[in-house]
Amino acid sequence: MAEAVLDKAPAATAAKAMLSVRDLHAWYGESHVLHGISLDVAEGEVITLLGRNGAGKTTTLKSIMGIIGKRRGQVTYQGQETVSLSSRAIARLGIGYVPEERGIFSSLSVEENLMLPPRVREGGLSVDQIYELFPNIKERLTSQGTKLSGGEQQMLAIARILRTGANFLLLDEPTEGLAPVIIEQIGRTIARLKREGFTIILVEQNFRFAQSVADRHYLVEQGRVVDMIPNAELDQNIDKLHAHLGV
């Protein structure tokens, strides 16, 4: 089935893929969670991983980032094999990670949280650009990181990655548990990042949100990619989507 999906992606896309994942397996202890994920992301593209809870979307991001203990397969980033690298080395290649639980440190102030990740490449946003993008953060710099609202924490989690110069972003459910007005703001932010040339893998449960920002969607089920739907064809495939997402 995975092969059939790959056939859908034109060979040209695969050739200039910024990130290419082939037959990725991952384990939590003895539990085999990913059973051969394959996907490609071209430079400047926003793709989503859609699927039920426990389908393996978060694990896929963690495996790309190198924070899953045991993983096997191929993850090629800009021509470099990364499956054997530590998460520290992977971050240094310019991949920025925004975890599902947002990962704001409670023992750090908002400013310390923002400044924590070291610069990994040239061309990151300056602090002023970040304050312009997320004005709320500037007003709360001295607060404890976790004293921010959920939406502000999400903005901070994205903002601190933009500072580092990372241009390939892994965003794990950035809209989870947030009010519609905040979701809109995050949607605008992602659209702007896309315009500025960032490449993004987005994990989402909210497929309406996914539709508003993404180029392509990968459906993940039981640790495998079961389908790939270009955004333009999403509406025609709504039945398939319902069947997979159970919505």
Place this chain on the structure above:
Amino acid sequence: MFELLGIPPQALFGQLLLGLINGSFYAILSLGLAVIFGLLNIINFTHGAQYMMGAFIAWMLLNWVGIGYWPALVLAPVIAGVTGVIIERVFLKRLYHLDHLYGLLLTFGLALIIQGLFRNYFGSSGLPYQIPAELRGGQNLGFMFLPNYRGWVVVASLVVCLATWFIIEKTKLGAYLRAATENPTLTQAFGINVPLLITLTYGFGVGLAAFAGVLAAPIYSVNPNMGADLIIVVFAVVVIGGMGSIMGAIVTGFGLGLVEGLTKVFYPEASATVIFIIMAIVLLVKPAGLFGRTA
């Protein structure tokens, strides 16, 4: 001069000073334990032996190489810190994914080995270490006599404690340290070298213990058992202050030294046990410790 509850002021202030001296050692040692536990999740039972090593390294530097007190104050913590780095790289790093108990057993075993080696080589009667010439004598403050060296111990330990606090709470390096303590996986995924941070933190904690050892050398005789006697009280101090709290370790260390001193004045019979009584009460009322954060 005035009297307080029938206690002459010389006795009161004398005991308070002794309490403050003990408190200085409690503070530095519990600070090192708290820093190590925070990042490594290891209860460093070798801490007492490393304090003792600090004193012995100062003694060896003086008697074997002719290097005096002031350079030893820097060199001994650095040398002890390097042994700490080796211990972390060779032994401790294999234990992080295991229960606390394994780290405790390993470091306890190391403490016994280190103390045994020093006892075997130097005997257990203790070796003298002179107070440096600059700090001999004392000041008559009117209400009490303050030996210069004891005043220096209190000042030096306060400075070192506050500097450590400043580094951890107010600098970029400290922010890395706090982040790695809270969520090492994510900190590493930002490109920060967490294993190196862990190694250096252990080395630094050991260096703090050795610094206390050098400070102690001219006061107590340099003895292989000096750390074993002290470390039990220091663990009680850490439990009272709360594991992992930096300012908590400092305040509790000095505070309990003073409480111990006061107990010697007003009810000497309880002076050896008062810290453990306080520990029991704190554990009953606030199990995470006075400054501890409950997870």
